[in-house]
Amino acid sequence: MRLAELSELSGVSIPTIKYYLREQLLPAGRRMTATQAEYDDSHLRRLRLVRALIQVGRVPVATAREVLAAVDDDSLGRTIRMGAALWALPQPPEAPEDDPATVEATSAVDRLLVELGWDTAREIGSLSPSYRTLVTTVATLNRLGYTCGTPELTPYARHMERVAEHDIDRLDTFPEEVEKVEAVVAAAVLYEPVLLMLRRLAQEEHSARRFGL
């Protein structure tokens, strides 16, 4: 298919697609003549993933580029590739390391990992963006005056552990290799809002039941 058709099928405007091509979020089409290129289903799929990352996941373009580069890097093995893709994902503002709230948060999270027996997470430790983001957020909560230490975190962690197990089980559902990696990224980014909205709905439900409307 050509650019115009890609645009129609995806619902993304031509200038925007050109922009994504320029930013290397989308691989170039197969050049047919000097002025024409041919796109296929993989482009359409990738384009939709890009939209999902940017619009739903609110991932900045530069970050999306890194994530997708990891997805495409054939030199990496499956697990690594998934990891690398997810690795590039989040970037909330980091606090200074010597901040007292940060120090406290770090030790709270570390104690949590010990308690749960998440040894791999402990080894990888501060390299993981998830870990760092968690510490930052806990520090913010504490600075706001809301106690958020190991005891508060533990029950939540146990719940999310079961969710994660379920996530991993579902992985085998996807057949193709590239699709699999893309699926992990999509699932990471798109299932997160799903989870959050389910939680809010459940909160509304239980709050209404307990306190009335």
Place this chain on the structure above:
Amino acid sequence: MRLAELSELSGVSIPTIKYYLREQLLPAGRRMTATQAEYDDSHLRRLRLVRALIQVGRVPVATAREVLAAVDDDSLGRTIRMGAALWALPQPPEAPEDDPATVEATSAVDRLLVELGWDTAREIGSLSPSYRTLVTTVATLNRLGYTCGTPELTPYARHMERVAEHDIDRLDTFPEEVEKVEAVVAAAVLYEPVLLMLRRLAQEEHSARRFGL
């Protein structure tokens, strides 16, 4: 305390605080003279909440203003006030209503609510932003080619139901009324990244255990 002190204690620059005052995210200080105003702990607390909303929660300033207005509205009862505050929170781009993927997503979510017995959620239905966001996201997933129907959603919903119950239980921990409402907002916004990061950490942990590094 005066503006400079408020700035130092909060770590927010004076021009930014002035900006927040202008945007009515922060109530004006008690005017002492024509050129001086006095701020107190409630201002500091509110300022930190604003930062949390904007920086961690990525809530746009205009939305934050609405949320905080609901928090402050004494004419509303407690539950309503919390609801109104959370009500104003999210705003992911909505899809056209007649889109086939959206229709499918709507029915999938509705069936989910029936299955779970979330009757209040069903009544409030499409008024709730959580509901609408959930539908939009599910539609996006489907459009991307990832099946996300009632059977896929149910286990996640059950997990989040337990999380939400725990959330509601924790509510009683907070003593003051205004603080309580603020706490709900802070918890909604700040515990969301905590949950997500715990999930990612757990995923890394279990993925490593199952597939190796």
Place this chain on the structure above:
DNA sequence: ATGCTTGGATAGTGGCACTGTCCAAGGAGG
């Protein structure tokens, strides 16, 4: 009394995700 600080108003900055314009090269119809 004088020099520095304060709060308030207003205009400007920088980043980012697009979007509009132009152009030369094709391809399609007569």
Place this chain on the structure above:
DNA sequence: CCTCCTTGGACAGTGCCACTATCCAAGCAT
């Protein structure tokens, strides 16, 4: 063959938004 419309590419411009810099007159401190 000629004309007209479309295509892909380059590049500058736009709009939004969260700040930030500048200026000013009125105090307060010494």
